[in-house]
Amino acid sequence: MDQLQAIRAFARVVEAGNFSRAADSLQMPNATLTKLVQALESHLGVRLLQRTTRRVTVTAEGAAYYERTARLLKELDDIDASFGSAQRKPRGPLRIDMGASVASMIVIPALPEFLAAYPDIRISLAVSDRHTNLIGENVDCVIRGGAVTDETLVARQIGSAPWVTCAAPAYWRAHGTPQHPHDLCDGHTLVGYLGGTGQRALPLRFAQGADKLEVMPPQLFGVNESNAHAAAGLAGLGIMQTFRYTARPYLLSGALVEVLPEWRPAPYPFYVVYPPNRHMSQRLRVFIDWITARFAAAM
């Protein structure tokens, strides 16, 4: 039995909460994972995990073994890293989660440059805005906008995204161009971006000096995905408030027209969020450095 591999496999099951998810995150067949954990249990003469086909619970012995060995695994990784770091380029898998527009507008177009610099890093990119259980899902980091509320995680700001309020030219011709945020409540409609709960659209925010306004025009259409949100704006369904980096190509081509630029609200902070780890993997570190530079360049 490869005990180290078995211990890592077992730890993954504990963190993931079930075998299938653990196998996925380890990119390993279920059968292999099952066998590794069984071999470890046989070696120790102890049942580490109590499992049915639908549920896996960690036994008391399993929890103790996990605690004790997790520390050893980290130490070994530290030792290995301290030996290899001077000689080897970062390599291995990197799992990242981010919003659709960050992915399609900023990260993915620039990835060739990152992968050219680090050809041995293999990226798995998940596109979502949902709250991600970083440790449970074995995600190395997520990129998120807005305040980070989970204080068990490290949040490093990578930039701020300015807002723009815009619509298609045909929309402005049909409804008139507003001169003040209040004008939006009369004879205008909103293409809403649905927030976390997916139930209510976010209001439009405006700021000028110390003045801050929130305006909620009638919502004709709401959507919770940023590409679809842009498509709706382009189709002339209403006014949209979105990130400038999302709208940029359409603003440049004239497919969208910005209004009230002097009323732009404060830029929206973006963070890369990752679990605290005494030793951050080198590949994660170079990615964080890169995305910080890249994000600044994209704003």
Next chain:
Amino acid sequence: MDQLQAIRAFARVVEAGNFSRAADSLQMPNATLTKLVQALESHLGVRLLQRTTRRVTVTAEGAAYYERTARLLKELDDIDASFGSAQRKPRGPLRIDMGASVASMIVIPALPEFLAAYPDIRISLAVSDRHTNLIGENVDCVIRGGAVTDETLVARQIGSAPWVTCAAPAYWRAHGTPQHPHDLCDGHTLVGYLGGTGQRALPLRFAQGADKLEVMPPQLFGVNESNAHAAAGLAGLGIMQTFRYTARPYLLSGALVEVLPEWRPAPYPFYVVYPPNRHMSQRLRVFIDWITARFAAAM
């Protein structure tokens, strides 16, 4: 790569000083050992051992890696042991070194009882009296008589062996039976047991109350191996002072006859000697307990 196995293999090479000896003590082919160490070096991107076909030296990085990982290996073994010890009988290899007479007269005849109790322990028994480099040769313990001088090792006394002074009946008929130790210097010869250097025979020792004597009859024959020593005495070559446990079967059969029983010197202490280890393996512990009981019974 099975990194744990590779680390253990590497550690063994460091301790043994060369690949062949390390492979022997791990009961592993040289090719396997070579591949494991190479895989570890490749994984770390560092050369751990500098080797020619006749010489292996540990690099500075290798020494550092050995120190750091040896501790982790011990911790992992501790963790495993603390999990398994309640459930599993001791198993695995045990390497023991001892003198020829201890081996053939005490230990080997009783081994069936030990192996019946612990069928999963596999014993490698080396017969020698020489100073053994316990760690370098991966020996779990040695059984030695007399003072233990190496203070880096743990010496646990397992018993004391009484002495007898005896010779074949034909010898006594030819030379007369001594009534006092001094009588041995006149008309008697010694079958000598050669000591550590193999150059000079050990003198005969006698004690009665506070009286202690050393007598050195002329030596007709000397030998450094206890079975040959006994054979010489049985052949009537002279007087021999040996352990009672060695002579017992011949004393019982009348093939040897003891003299001066009231002048027996102090019994000779025997120790089981092993390297200090924060966690003694279970199989070593049960062996030590067993040999202590067995030794007492054999005296």
Next chain:
DNA sequence: AATGTTTATTCATGCTTGTGAATAATCGAA
């Protein structure tokens, strides 16, 4: 300088392990 012995490494083959697919079991929804 040559040679023999000993030791580390490499190569081709047999054996052990990893895994795809099938099976069995569990749990939630209807």
Next chain:
DNA sequence: TTCGATTATTCACAAGCATGAATAAACATT
């Protein structure tokens, strides 16, 4: 209560690794 979906485990086979034997190199002796 039944059924369908999902998950853990098992089995038979393919892939990869361990190793015996051969090779190459180093070192001590003559």
